[in-house]
Amino acid sequence: MDYVIEMLNIRKEFPGIVANDNINLQVKKGEIHALLGENGAGKSTLMNVLFGLYQPEKGEIRVRGEQANITDPNIANDLGIGMVHQHFMLVDTFTVTENIVLGSEPKRMGQVNLKRAEKEVQELSERYGLNVDPRAKIRDISVGMQQRVEILKTLYRGAEILILDEPTAVLTPQEIKELIDIMKSLVSEGKSIILITHKLKEIMEVCDRCTVIRKGQGIGTVEVSETNPTELASLMVGREVSFSTEKTPADPKETFLSIKDLRVKDVRGVEMVKGLNLNVRAGEIVGIAGVDGNGQSELIEAITGLRKTESGDIKLHEKAITNLTPRKVTQSGISHIPQDRHKFGLVLDFPVGENMVLQSYYNEPFSKNGVMNFKNIYKKANELIEEYDVRTPDAYTKARALSGGNQQKAIIGREVDRSPDLIIAAQPTRGLDVGAIEFIHKKLIEERDKGRAVLLLSFELEEIMNLSDRIAVMFDGQIVAEVKPEETNEQDLGLLMAGNSTSKAGGE
Amino acid sequence: MLFSNRMINILIPIISVVLGLLSGAIIMLVFGYNPIEGYAALWNGAFGDSYFLGETLRQVTPYILSGLAVAFALRTGLLNIGVEGQVFVGWLASVAVGISFDLPMIIHLPLAILAAALAGAFWGFIPGILKAKLGVHEVIVTIMMNYIALYISNDIVRNVLTDGEDRTAEIAPSASLASEWLASMTYFSRLHYGLIVALFMALVMWFVLNKTTRGFELRSVGFNQNASKYAGMSVGKNIVLAMVISGAFAGLAGAMEGLGTFGYMNVKSGFTNIGFDGIAVALLGANMALGVVLAAFLFGTLKIGALNMPTEAGVPTELVEIVIALIIFFVASSYIIRWAFLRFKKEGK
């Protein structure tokens, strides 16, 4: 037996709930060990226990065979445990090196010795193939690069065991590939990795073993080589899950949304949408594929009135909606499931119930003569909670307290319920587990079948391929190609997204 | 588990006050004063007889309104440091109306109160519109507006309302909130009907914020401007409105002084601190209407009671300030106590 980490019979309670109940996790040296579970299953809690952020009520932790009492993250660091959080903890205006040494600066006569630190960072970066420029400022580098800085940070502090919390949630397909290479090179150097994820594909590709937890309970550990995605999924969810979304062929009708020669600038004044043309018809799902940063966000903000356009026309039912206020756009029949549900989709400190009427609170029966009618609001909210399977203690719970999947379901419930003509869904399943993804995909298809137009933006090619009736590839502010999902594959799409508008790029 | 959490929530403020009183007592002991006498003097000074009770309630009145002003802005995510200045313009406006007209009370008094609210609202509107249109931070503007209010009010008192005097004439009785009945009940304390206005305004704030669509928008903007914009609310409009309403509350606090406590406006050599104390009142009251009323009560009690400590218990004024500050500190820093509590609980396991 050569376990570097053993967590035995861990139990962690929070007021009112048991987050971890009798969970076992044993990680071998030099392996990539997946920790799989739905959102809210207790993965993060378990890892926070290991990292010293929480103290377990029961159970034992052993590091390299010796019992350890990890009461705070510094002890975890000393034991060689490093954690890369889902949300990076970096100072934007500092350089890569400064961020890495922050808190454990090499000092010479009371001054930070940045030169030496830079050299060390450079060496580490080369050794593990991280390819990070030690002098770049954090705000100037991509999200993927920032993640590598976080990894470097743990390595710099001498981590032997790395915990990666949903590392791929924020990455582009290309970056995911690179991360997988990095993980492989880390384990080949003798490090051990615990990968928290709910993406089965990644587990199959990179992990050696996988521990599954469901609703706070340890379900068991499996050898990845002896299992398959379907088995993993049913272990995780506790029932059979269908992967490919079932849908009938689309029956597109009249054009709902038409965009002509649209130009939009971003906050910095740089033109991000450069003469874009796009139509979306009733009864079809149009997926926009593209690498992040090619103008997708600006396009959606322009349609929904959140950002002023420079020129061009946006029409809904032949009626111009260009540069209307967000409220006018909403009232003209557009629903918007925003890309960033925390920033835009919800007022996290409002109860779920009040979030359910965020777009309609000013209408009867939710208010009359400027006075809210909370009875009607919560009646409606409870209906939506029921219908969209939003798991919350009650409608009065703050939205903040809900898991990501349930927050998203609440948003979708609110937006779809308004019976819009066009639903704009931007990354509707980002960071969600298979169960929630399945539910949301089903809902979107249902809406399509009711004759609504759906504009889907996603950075997950799988989602685009599964859901879209038509794929519009966006590159450098324009739609460079439109293809049918059944006539293409991920490789071809990847090429188109990279700007190689070859074969079937017959646009318009 | 739930029960013990509830216990903690109830215990923490109690412990806060006890700790504040205890540390104040220790300070008094260290300096050779009898803390029991000191606190007895505080108590007698605030509630000792109906006169002091009247004065305490009189002091509570503007605190409620200035606390509401700060709290209202904070609920919309704005830090209105300018309550002090809004108090000044409100005070000035109420007195100006109070001395310039001769009207029946039923018109005159509401008119004077309304003038104060409008003046305060205008003083809040300026930082509001600057924030909404140009993104100028409201803290900077409101701080500067305080000084503008102070010196403009002084100048108007000296050169417009009077001829070089440093105090205006008394307001007409028809514009006065003062009440012979209340005064006679409390041995000539300056308790006035403004307390009713203040309590009513607390009700108004609660209703506007919690029951109206406008309040829904204001709170939404306070929590998350992006989501509010996404939901079709006008962030700028709500910012301006929040500052206007906040300013109106502050202006009313000024009217309490102008029409109630003093009955005139005089040249001020510095700030009244009603507005600045309002920040503490709002924070202590968790920005809720009821909380503000209770916090204002605590502040008024400490403020009036403390005046009695030097004369009755011989505790020097400076020490009294320290003791009062300690009590407020502990009440306000219940976070630390909560932390210690949880820590203690854990170790006990």
Next chain:
Amino acid sequence: MFKNRWFVLFALLLSIGLVLGACGASDDDAGNEEDSTGGDSSENTEEETSEENASGDFSVAMVTDVGGVDDKSFNQSAWEGLQAFGEENGMSKGEGYDYAQSESDADYVTNINRLVRQDYNLIYGIGYLLQPAIEEVASQYPDTNFGIVDSVAEGDNIASITFKEHQGSFLAGVAAAKKTESNMVGFVGGVDGALINKFEAGFVAGVKSVNADIEVDVQYAESFAAADKGKLIASNMYDKGVDVIYHASGATGNGVFAQAKDIKNNDPEANVWVIGVDRDQYEEGAVGDTNVTLTSMVKRVDIAVQDVATQAMNGEFPGGEVLEYGLSDDGVSIARTNEEAMTEEIITAIEEWKEKITNGDVEVPSTREDLETYVNSL
């Protein structure tokens, strides 16, 4: 839950207070009799009061303005007067005489009222800012005697103590005019108003009487308690070449002293002077071996306060009267503590002008209008 929390908090606060209050009251019973019921405490007629007072049961207290009893100026002077009075009559602080300090102008009435209810026979309001408060409370308690310093208040039970500050300031102006080398002197006022204008008018008149070409820079700090502003104004004045500053600004003047001392510290040869006010502010001006206090326009608030207290104790309270203390009765005077700076020449000039004022040859202006007439007539 939230409501509960607050309710308990306040219930607790109140109950603690009640317990403490109960303990405290029993403690205090032996000491003084503040527990006797409030408003109608002094039911005696005025005559009886006097009789009682003469028998040694007299007590006196004062209420400061926001400056406090350590303002090194006006309030302190008054407090010194009360202390002297107490000493003379074998009293101690809290037993016979006391003060109450005001933190804001809303506290004046509260403080006066409390002293009334603690059965003080005579209560002073120190400073004109307390005039409305004294008038208000005096009308409510006709059986208690009140004194107001530096202002005139109406009421049969109020003695108004005023000073001919313009006369003293005139002499301060003479001293300044004789001392200045740059022919530029300064005046720092507290709050711009009738009272301080009196100082200003007298001072300017004194300066101009000696030499009409001397420039007088007049500025107001708009506060009697803002030492920082005083320092800033003084700094500007000295930078411009002013070498003597007369301040009539209470604790604000401490900043003027601080600035003069800073300059003197950096350059012992510098020719900077401050003329103090109200009390002899010689101590405030000490810098090592030298002293920046040229002189002070001393207002003997202490003497006046002591004087009226004695009268009241003897049953001769000058209720309803306006008492004016001037040069002739030494109610105002010019300090000569700084013997080095106050040369023979200056003292002679001061004596000359004092003579002219006391015998009526010179009518010192006390308002800006009078000052204008006076200066034009020179």
